[in-house]
Amino acid sequence: MSGTQRRNTDTASRAKSAALSRHWKVAVLAAAGFVTMVSGGGTTAAASTDSAEEKPASAAAKADDQPDPQGHGAHGGKGPGSGKDGGSSGKDGGSSGKDSGDHDKAKRGGHHDGDHGRGSHEGDHEKARSVECDPNDLISAIVRANEVSGPGLLELSDKCTYTLTASQDGNGLPAITQRITIIGNGATIARAANADDFRIFEVEAGGDLRLRNLTVTRGKADADNGGAVNVRPAGRLDLKNVTLENNTVSDVSSYEGGGVYNEGITDIRDSTLDTNFGTEGAAVSNYYGKVDISRTKVTGNVSDGYATIVNEYGTTKISESYLSYNYGFYGGALNNYGGVTEVEKSALTYNVGYYGGGIYNQYGSLYLRQSTVRDNTATDGGGGGLNLTTSAVIEDSKIVDNTATNSNGGGLSIELDDDELGVAIRDSKITGNQAPGNDAVGGGIYVDVNSLVTLTDSKVKGNISDEPAGGVHNDGTVVTNGKVKIIDNVPTNCDGSANPVPNCFG
Template sequence: NSDGGGTLSLAEKCTYTLTANQDGNGLPEIVQPITIHGNGATIARAANADQFRFFEVGTGGDLKLRHLTLTRGKSSAAFEEGGAINVVAGGRLDLDHTTLHNNSTDDIESDQGGAIYNEGITTIRNSTLSKNSGYDGGAIANEYGKLEIETSKFTGNVSGDYAGAILNEYGTTTIRKSLFDYNYAEDGGAVYSYDGLTEIEKSVFKYNVAEYGGAIYHSADSFHLRESTVAYNTAYYDGGGLYLEDSATIENSKIYGNTATAQQGGGVYISLPGSQEVAIRRTVISGNQAPGNGQTGGGIYIGTGDLVTLTDVKVTDNTSDEPAGGIHNDGTVTTYGKIKIIDNVPTNCTGSTNPVPNCFG
């Protein structure tokens, strides 16, 4: 910092164990452009040390981490957010080939961003975030900031409330070519999007678990899912794969093998306020389940008054306890192009309050 920035190169595959708490951080606040080449090294908080995260990226700070692991960071009660890294509104963080493992916030009952809390600009590539935990955003909480993720893996992260892996709240989050598996939260096993812009492309969501929205819970503002796979996720209540509570676009994707254990919408659960609309295009929704007693909408559940458009969509081999097993429609569905809704159990669409065009049986 005192030299106006610079580059540090760590000893190859060495473990640097930090013991001292410096105002809630293990290292001085980053306020200049600084690059750390880890060369496979690890920075760890000592097991018997006070609680602290590793880095705070302050206003004017631009921190780049390369080929480095951060583990056992734990934010202190006085410096709550970001178990490993806190990025303030005027800061930048860039991770490449970096692992954040087993970091957490001080109090899983209130604090956000088990590994990273971002109000600035954060870019993550070729990295892994695993077994981190926080109250909202088990791995990352993005609030009012810009978050870009590409070719990265989020696995085994846990939230006590929203977003097992990533919370996007009032910010902009873009996710490309990434894998989310075995994450857990009450709402949004992998991702929870609220009052911001969330775009997901060419990514995979598997084996995530939540009470609502096994893989993804979209609550407000803008959400786009493209060329992605949502498979084998589980919600105890509604939305085994996706829980959509505001306008959303789903296209060129596969949603299969998801389960809403006790309620509705094995693949997709839609419940919209006002005149919002969900568009689903060129997407296959198959093999999803809503097996609970009296539950419907194994493939898609559409709530009262909701507007949904389907274009070139296949809804096949989904099951529920009561009709309809394919699409349960209490709203208005408009169809375009080639629609294939077949082989759903106990019915395709029959039993819904309102008919679904081009759906029979």
Template sequence: MSGSQDSGTDTASRAKTTTLSRHWQVAVLAAAGFATMVGGGGTAAYADSAEAKPASASRDDDQSSSQDKATHGGKGRDSGARGDKGKGQDSDHHGRARKHGHDDDRGRVSHEGNRDKARSVECDPDDLISAIVRANEVTGPGHLELAKDCTYTLTANTDGNGLPTVTQPITIIGNGATITRAANADDFRIFEVQSGGDLKLRNLTITRGKAADDNGGAINVRPAGRVDLEKVTLEDNTVSDVSSYEGGGVYNEGITAIRDSTLHTNFGHEGAAVSSYYGKAEISRTKVTGNISDGYAAIVNEYGTTKISESYLSYNYGYYGGALNNYGGVTEVEKSALTHNLGYYGGGIYNQYGSLFVRDSTVKDNTATDGGGGGLNLTASAVIEDSRILDNTATNSSGGGISVELDDDELGVAIRDSKIAGNQAPGNGSNGGGVFVGVNSLVTLTDSKVKGNISDEPAGGVHNDGTVVTNGKVRIIDNVPTNCDGSTNPVPNCFG
């Protein structure tokens, strides 16, 4: 991935891809039923408005039941503060420093003997800028309440940002408002949160942010910064140099929490929606749709920890993973649905060098164009548990449902209590319609079903060039052209 931190931390070098030509991207997306990108902002519509929902289903059902369930969620080149920290203290008329309590959903602060209302912000971008400057200067949390349904259009670029850098705890209650960069303005992101900054956004839309030669199209969270988004829409945000920079929506080196929100049609080289680098990200009950990366997935976790729960990741595109890329980090996916995503390697998920946990989730109708793993491409350890890998396709490679080609023969993939069905590897010479197990790779199947998968060459169910171990009740049936026959190595308890 791009660059290294100024701290000089010695990390594994991540291979760079040559930026794909825009014409090639358009051709691939069109072939998969995606609409083309619109203009430089990377806006993408998606072909099918129906959303697949996270499902909990019996392992023996041929179709997953839909439930509305789902979960939480770079490398800044300059981690130094760009904003001046506030020196003043908010005091009452007796000269005593006020005591501030915790904020509630209405943006008010309560404390012993007093009640402090949020500062109302007029429908004027200059008043919003002034309010943030003041909130950075006072002692204790600042609380701002925007004008209902107002659009705050920003025109001025200050150190790469449209609004003052956040250096203190600030809560902004949006009331349905929108903050946007003017169409004819210079390139700049909307928010930057520096070390010690703690930004909470509620019921707000952020759009058209465009970072100039830096990370985070809408929001950049520096190390030791924190962002908490609830009922927030990040839409049509991007980074200007897509061959180098990350996080079209959010770039996170601190702590980021996103819930009950929408990340839609954002664009960036790594992490079109969210890129988290050595950070912590939690994404819950959130829709991540129509985001496009010419490199690494809609959501990227690099050397950090990320949890995605009760969320939809649909109609996203990336070269290394359509929806999700885990690179050297720990990523959990729980009670979520990853559907109709498109990638070169791993239509739904590409797991590299880190640890991946997928639980009670559905990976369905995703496509890998050439690199294998229509649903998941795994080159590092992973656990897939109580999940459904359904109707995915690897068009010109192996592993229609799951491709396992581990980088280290001491690693392993465990698949438990799961169903792998209806996947395809139809390309000439492709095999492993359900699961492809590469040389020196270990897969352990426990109490799982591999059924009705198809490949061009055997085996159609589980093709094993490495080692497969089976435990409990494992059923590998009704696959074409064979269940396991034709593999280099045997699959225990598999016939035909």
């Protein structure tokens, strides 16, 4: 049984979600510039009109979100903006093979980012098994690697496409039960376009799959989770310089993780997650597991339900990454449901959601630090940048130019449950956000009844709503500390709220 089926409290909301037709959602995305209609009634992801992606903020820059044409990451090295299109360098959007010493010199027994073979602690590295440009040879190599006690090291043929046409137990390749590293050399593993539905990889308990410099595409789980990769409890997945694109799960409400479904431990870095589809977690769904995503582009993914990245009762950390042009119902880019999610030095831009254009935080804790949430749109449910129903910390970040089209809270909509402690916003800027719908309030921040918000050394400026207050509309409790500026908001800064905001005039 999947995590979705355990969400009894969301039955009414899910019914509302199901009522939305696919045509409506496509129309919303097209209107936002997220998809472009093509012949035959299909859609394709729209290309960014920006010259460069948002730059994830560094500690020194304190959430400086200016575009970086050179694509340097937060530490001066090549980060997720190092490619021509703002992604990682390399033909498939992965990082250059020259970084971090990860040349993957398997045949010469070199080090592979810690991917040593048999006897690695003694320096006796296992030689890689070369895999011919033949899917049957790849299947045989994985079967053999699962049979041996030590780590298996496989090296694919340079830029080969391994096209899979059949499956066993819903998997295009043998399930991973040992530690296996696959050095891709720019190769692609794909489900044949006319084949029956099946995912590409499954990592079972005790399995440890490491993929390098590889593209995985067209995986489609049939009535199960994980379109490209399914990581079972006590399984482990490690991706570096990997592209997961155009992977899906069946269009049924109970299946999750178009790219990766994780119940174990997953580490994704220097990679690209693009144009994947899943009802929950179009790119990644983490259920009671642990996920780390760093220096990675997450773009053009579409979810019918809970966002592009979903953390459900697990722990997820996203750092130095871009989440852009994604769509989801409950959170365009990110949904935290009962877990702990940390986002730092990252940019969430041009995402679209029904509730929470950038982030929707439910029943868990969210930490947003040194990051930018810009130009996201909530189409109806409020919170153009963030929709928060549980406790959160926003620190040293920018919430800029977001829009709640038909509801409150252009930048943030804060509607906490009665037992939640509150939202803390420190050293941050909430500027240029809008709530233009009829009778909408809180262009910058909307604070609902029973909600507590603490503003410290922050600025709320130049936000607009249809009705007052345009800056901070407070129906709950707002506490201000340090240097707080709430100025130049339309139609008022704070006047018109049910409750006063300390040190706010006009």
